[in-house]
Amino acid sequence: MGFDQYHEPPDELPAQTRTFARMCASLTEEAEAIGWYEQRIAIETDREAVAVMQNAQGEEFKHFAMDLEYLLRRKPLWREIAEGILFQDGDIVARGEEAEEEAAEDIPGTPDEAPSLGIGGLR
Amino acid sequence: MSHLLREHAPLTGSDWGMIDEEARSRLKVALAARQLVDFDGPKGWSYSATSLGRVTALAGSLVDGVTGAQRRVLPMVELRADFAISREELRAAERGAEDADLEALDEAALNIALAENVAVFHGWEEAGIVGIAEASSNEPIPLGDEANQYPGPVARAAERMLRQGIPRPYGLALGPGCYRAVVETTDHGGYPVFQHLTEITGGPLVRAPGVRGAVLVSLRGGDFLFESGQDLSIGYRTHDEDAVHLYLEESFSFRVATPEAAIALTV
Numbered sequence: 001m002g003f004d005q006y007h008e009p010p011d012e013l014p015a016q017t018r019t020f021a022r023m024c025a026s027l028t029e030e031a032e033a034i035g036w037y038e039q040r041i042a043i044e045t046d047r048e049a050v051a052v053m054q055n056a057q058g059e060e061f062k063h064f065a066m067d068l069e070y071l072l073r074r075k076p077l078w079r080e081i082a083e084g085i086l087f088q089d090g091d092i093v094a095r096g097e098e099a100e101e102e103a104a105e106d107i108p109g110t111p112d113e114a115p116s117l118g119i120g121g122l123r
Numbered sequence: 124m125s126h127l128l129r130e131h132a133p134l135t136g137s138d139w140g141m142i143d144e145e146a147r148s149r150l151k152v153a154l155a156a157r158q159l160v161d162f163d164g165p166k167g168w169s170y171s172a173t174s175l176g177r178v179t180a181l182a183g184s185l186v187d188g189v190t191g192a193q194r195r196v197l198p199m200v201e202l203r204a205d206f207a208i209s210r211e212e213l214r215a216a217e218r219g220a221e222d223a224d225l226e227a228l229d230e231a232a233l234n235i236a237l238a239e240n241v242a243v244f245h246g247w248e249e250a251g252i253v254g255i256a257e258a259s260s261n262e263p264i265p266l267g268d269e270a271n272q273y274p275g276p277v278a279r280a281a282e283r284m285l286r287q288g289i290p291r292p293y294g295l296a297l298g299p300g301c302y303r304a305v306v307e308t309t310d311h312g313g314y315p316v317f318q319h320l321t322e323i324t325g326g327p328l329v330r331a332p333g334v335r336g337a338v339l340v341s342l343r344g345g346d347f348l349f350e351s352g353q354d355l356s357i358g359y360r361t362h363d364e365d366a367v368h369l370y371l372e373e374s375f376s377f378r379v380a381t382p383e384a385a386i387a388l389t390v
Contacts, residue, residue, distance in 0.1 A: 015162070016354075073167070076125075115127050116354040117147050121162025122154060123342070 015120040016074075023070050030064035033057075077103055126168060127358030132367055134359075138213050145225045146232050146357060146371065153236035155331030156243035156349065159294040159340050160255075160377075164351030172196035173350045173376040199352040199374040200250040202238050206231035207366040228369075233332070235355070235371045240333035243349065243377050244296060255347060256338050256387035258379035263387040266336055270304035271311065273337075273388075274319045280339045280386040281323050287383045289341045292326035296338045301390065302330040341384035350376045 005025035010018060037057035044050045072079040084099025085092065129139065164170075174196055181191035206227040216223040241247070246254030256263075261283060264276045281293060297305060305328065308316045320328055326342045340347065352374030360368040379385070 016165075115125050115129060115358075116165060116356045117143055117150065119147060119150055119154065119157070119355050120165070120351075121349075122151065122157040123159065123162070 014118045015122070016116075016118050019120075020071070020074060023067055027064065027067040027071065030060050030067055033060045034064060127356055127372070129357070129359050132359035132369070133210075133362055134213070134367060135217070137217065141216055141223065142208065142225070142228065142357060142369070145228055146355075149229050149232035150236055150355060153233050153332055154239060155236075155296055155329045155334070156240050156377075158327065158329045159296060159342065160243060160347035160349045161344055162349050162351060164375075165354040166350065166352050168353040168374065170199060170352040170374070172198045173378065175378075197251060197376045197378055199350075199376050200242070200247065200252065201372065201374045202235050203370050203372045204231035204235040204238075205360065205368065205370045207368045209366050210362075210364070213367070231371050235373070237333045239373070239375070240331055243347075244331065244334050244338055252377050253379060254377075255340060255379055255385045256335075258382045259385045259387055260382040261386040263389045266301065266388040266390050268390075270301070270308035270316050273301075273305060273316060274310065274323060276388055277320055277337075277339065278323050280388060283386060284339070284341065284384070289346075289381075289384050290343060291324070292342045293324040294326040294340050294342050295320060295324050295328045296331035296334045296340065297328060298334040298336060298390075299330060299332055301337050302328070336390040337388040339386045339388060341381070343384075346379070346381040346384035348378050348380055352376075 005021045006013065006018070007021075013021070034057060037053050037060065041050055041053050041057070044053065072082055080103040081096075081099045084102060085095045088095050132139075134142070174194070177195045178192035179195055181193055184190060208228060209224060212220075212223045212225070242250065242252050242254065244254050244256055246252050246257045261280075264280050266273055266276050277295065281291070284293065285291070305316050305320065310316055310319060317328060324339065331338075353372065355371060355373045358370050358372055360370055362368060
């Protein structure tokens with residue numbers, strides 16, 4: 001099994017950061033799976049197989065959303081920017097620029113948006 | 124902006140970096156309980172209670188034929204330790220001084236870690252926390268007066284845990300006096316007691332400020348549950364001409380799920 005989700009030596013990372021990295025890797029895998037099912041469904045001619053894969057893809061939608069919510073709960077700045085973009089009408093890029101600008105205004109000179117010392121568990 | 128109000132402190136990014144790093148390094152050494160129990164969270168400052176999954180039946184009834192019950196929860200407790208940093212020391216650090224005086228921060232970090240250790244190992248009655256030693260269903264075992272006698276009682280404790288189906292490895296939390304004695308001592312054959320105890324437990328020996336005597340605990344997971352609301356953080360209180368007043372803060376709950384998975388060793 002690989003440990004590719006770690007970009008830095010795992011031993012030097014706090015437990016919280018290791019968990020965060022695992023969840024980021026999980027989010028990526030769910031997004032990949034959604035894309036793979038989309039492609040398989042697009043070329044499948046057996047209607048029953050399509051139904052099974054649509055059901056499976058629905059599971060991945062749920063997993064992706066749960067992973068994302070977990071991460072957003074731990075990164076207030078990420079959440080704030082996401083709230084300005086997700087489930088909004090209008091131009092996506094413009095929404096993104098606005099959300100980023102507003103989030104930056106709310107956190108002037110903050111050294112880190114997650115104020116905890118990041119100690120977590122030490123086992 | 125969080126309730127810690129860090130943005131309002133007259134501190135630069137590098138000041139905060141130095142203060143946070145100093146706190147982190149001091150806390151990691153002293154937070155013994157976190158080296159041995161399960162850690163869940165952090166769930167955030169607004170998280171108020173741990174669900175226990177149990178209910179208390181309510182006497183009486185509002186309407187005939189309808190019963191009531193109330194959910195039982197373990198409320199988060201808050202720990203807070205105030206300290207002040209001299210502005211002159213901060214200015215010295217900005218100029219590159221490597222020996223800025225952060226003694227008050229070091230003391231606050233040690234104190235809050237000590238309080239956390241005491242709550243986990245010996246409980247905090249007012250907060251509704253029962254500590255590991257008090258929750259244990261096993262009779263305490265006397266540790267003996269001399270460190271070279273420790274392997275005997277620790278081995279008996281480990282054997283008792285095994286008999287109850289609690290597998291190795293175990294961790295041994297040692298109060299500072301016991302820890303020092305263990306590190307300094309060899310047994311009758313000249314073998315280091317530290318090494319001997321490590322072979323008995325199969326897990327770490329942890330120096331645990333706040334622990335009275337020692338506590339042998341299971342490390343299999345699921346037995347001792349520390350739930351963090353807000354993990355240890357530094358907030359801003361106020362400042363004057365001479366100092367910036369800050370505080371260390373956390374919220375947590377702790378509960379023992381398996382009382383037989385620990386044994387207190389008394390001195």
